[in-house]
Amino acid sequence: MTSAFPLIDETAASPEVKAVFDDIRQTRGTDYINNFWRALANDPATLKRIWGSLKEVMAPGALDPLVKEMLYLAVSITNGCAYCSHSHGVAAKGKGMTEAMFAELMAIVGMANQTNKLADGYRVPVDERFENLF
Amino acid sequence: MTSAFPLIDETAASPEVKAVFDDIRQTRGTDYINNFWRALANDPATLKRIWGSLKEVMAPGALDPLVKEMLYLAVSITNGCAYCSHSHGVAAKGKGMTEAMFAELMAIVGMANQTNKLADGYRVPVDERFENLF
C-alpha cells in the first residue's frame, strides 16, 4: 500500500464497485462520481452499505429533498467536516438553496451552537410540561 | 449565592427581565416562559441579547418556520444538548412536525454524523468542480 486512500476510478474499479457507481449515476442523473464515493471504493462493502443507506435516507418522503439536504448541511457544518459542508452545500444549491436560504441556515446553525452551550452551562432543567409534548 | 442558577420567575424579575418575558409572550402568543429563559434571566444582558438574536434569526424569511425549527433541532441533537433537543422538538411539533418528519430528520442526522467521519477518516479531498459551485 504505497499511497493511502487512492480515489478509485472506473478503470480500476471491481464489478461490485462499478455497480454502485452506476447506481449513483442513474439515481442522481449525472455522470460525475464525487471523490467521497471514489475514496470509499477502497472498501467495496462500506461503499455499498453507505450508498444504499444514503439513497434510502435521502429519498423523497415526508420532507422535501431540499430540506433534507439543508439538514445534512447544517449537521456537517456543526461537526466541522470541511468536505461534507462543501459537497452538501453544492448539493443543496443544486436543489434550489438560494443565497438567502443559506444565510438563514448559517444564522440558525450559529445560534443553535450558542444556545446549546448556554443551556448546558446553566444546567437548565427540562420543563415539566415538555414531558408529554415530545 | 446559595443556590446556583435559580429559575427566575415574574415576581423576582427586574423590569429589564420582565420586558423580555413580555416580548417572548407576545411574539410566541403564549403565557409560558421556558426554563431556558428563566435561567438566562440570571444575567439580564445575556437574556436580552440572546432573545433578541433568536427572535431575529427565527423570524419568517426565505425558509419557513418549521424548516428553521427542524434545522435547530438537528444541530441540537448533533451537539448532544438534551435540553435543547427536547425543547426544540416540542417547538417543531408545535409548528407541524409529524412523526414521519421527525423520523426522517433523525435518519439524516444519523447518516450525516456517520459520513462526516468517513470523509474525515479517508481524508477525501474536495472535488475540483466544487470550487466554483459553492
Added chain:
Amino acid sequence: MTSAFPLIDETAASPEVKAVFDDIRQTRGTDYINNFWRALANDPATLKRIWGSLKEVMAPGALDPLVKEMLYLAVSITNGCAYCSHSHGVAAKGKGMTEAMFAELMAIVGMANQTNKLADGYRVPVDERFENLF
C-alpha cells in the same frame, strides 16, 4: 465485578491510592476527595498520572489560579461534560469567581461556539497578516 466503577474510599484504598488521596488533601488544603478521584482510583496508575498532571498544569504560573480554573470550566461546558462543568464551577467559585464573572464567561462560551461554526460554514480563509503574528 458486580458493580461498575465503585467510588473507592479510604478504607478500600490501596497504599498507592492513599498516597494520591493524601497529596490531593495536602495540595488543596481540604479533607474532601471529589468523586472524580474516587472513581479514577479504580485504576491506580491512571489516578496517579492524572492527578500528577493536573497538579502540575494547575499550579501557579504565568496565569493566576482563577483564570486557569475558568479556562477549565469554559472547555468543560463546551464539551458538554456535566460532572466537570459542575465541579470546576465549584472550584472557580471557591477561587473567587463571582456571579458577574460567570455570566461573562458563559456569554463568551456561547459566542465562541456560535462564531466557530460561522467561520467554518463560510469557509473563511486565514488572513495573510495573521501568519506572522501568531
Added chain:
Amino acid sequence: MTSAFPLIDETAASPEVKAVFDDIRQTRGTDYINNFWRALANDPATLKRIWGSLKEVMAPGALDPLVKEMLYLAVSITNGCAYCSHSHGVAAKGKGMTEAMFAELMAIVGMANQTNKLADGYRVPVDERFENLF
C-alpha cells in the same frame, strides 16, 4: 452566484455593511477588517447581529479583556476551529498574552479535554456537596 462567499471589501459594501465596518475600526482602533467580517458581510443582517453581540460580550466588565480573549481562544481550540484559533490567538497576543501564558492555556485545554472524557467514561456522579455550592 459564481463564487461562494467572496470576501466583501469596502468598495463592494452596502451602506449597512460599511456602517458595521466603520464601527469595527473605531471600536478596535485599527484600519484592518478581518476576513471573518468580510465573509459575514455576504449576509448584512448576520454581520450586524454578530458584531453587535461580540462587541457587547467582549466589552470590559468583570473579567479583563485578556482573560476574555483567552477564554474565547480555549473554546475555539476545543472546537477545532482553525480560523478562530488563529485569529483569537492573534487577538490575545495583541492584548498581552505571552508565550508562557499560551503554553499554560494549552496545557489546560489539553487536560480538560482529557478529564472531561474520563469523567464521562467512568460515569462519575456529581458530589452531593456540590449541589449547594454552584
Added chain:
Amino acid sequence: MTSAFPLIDETAASPEVKAVFDDIRQTRGTDYINNFWRALANDPATLKRIWGSLKEVMAPGALDPLVKEMLYLAVSITNGCAYCSHSHGVAAKGKGMTEAMFAELMAIVGMANQTNKLADGYRVPVDERFENLF
C-alpha cells in the same frame, strides 16, 4: 402522539419490526432486545437499516469481536453518549473485556482527546514523511 418515543415491545410491533427483533435475537443468541432497538422501532425503516448495517459492520472479520466492541465504546465515550457508552460497555464486557482492559481503553481515550487538542492548538503540520506512509 401523546408520548414521545415509546419503547415498542413485541405485542405492539408490526410484522416488519418483529422480523428485525427476531434477527437480533438469533444473531446475538439472546432473548433480550435493548431499549435502543425498541426506540428505533418507532421508525421501522430506520430500525431495519441500522440493524442491518450494524450486523454487517460488527460481524467477524479482520478484527476480532472484542476489539470491534472496544472501538465502538471508545468512540461513544468520546462523543459523550451516555446510553451508548453504557450499552457498549456491557457488550464489551460480555465479549471478554476485563477491568484492566477497560482501564487501558479509558487511559487511551483520555490521552487521545488531550493530544488531539494540543495538535490542533499548536497547528502542527503533517510530517512530510507521513504522506507516503498512510
Added chain:
Amino acid sequence: MTSAFPLIDETAASPEVKAVFDDIRQTRGTDYINNFWRALANDPATLKRIWGSLKEVMAPGALDPLVKEMLYLAVSITNGCAYCSHSHGVAAKGKGMTEAMFAELMAIVGMANQTNKLADGYRVPVDERFENLF
C-alpha cells in the same frame, strides 16, 4: 516571537528537550522525531509531561499495542483531528494494521457516530439490566 510555534530541532533544543527527544528515539527505536513533539518542545514542561504520559499509556499491558493504536486512531478521527488521524494511522500501520483492518475500523467509527446520535435524539433510557452489568 516573530513566528508562532516553530518546530524545534536538535540544534535549538535545550538539554531538557533533548532528554525527551532521546527517550522518544530509544523507546520507539527510531531516529525520527515527529512534528508533534517538535511543536510541543516550545513548552518543555508540557513536552515532558505529555511524552511521559503517552509512554505510560501506550506501553504493553492488557491490550496489545496494535489495538491501543487503533483505539487512539478511532478517537482522533471522531474528533476530526487531521494531524492525529494521520500520524496515528502511520503508527497503526507500522504495528501491523492492514487495509482490511483499517476499513473495519472506519466502518465502526462511522456506525458509532451514527448510533450515538440516534440514541441521543430518541432519548433512549438505559436498560435496567445494564445497571449491574457495567
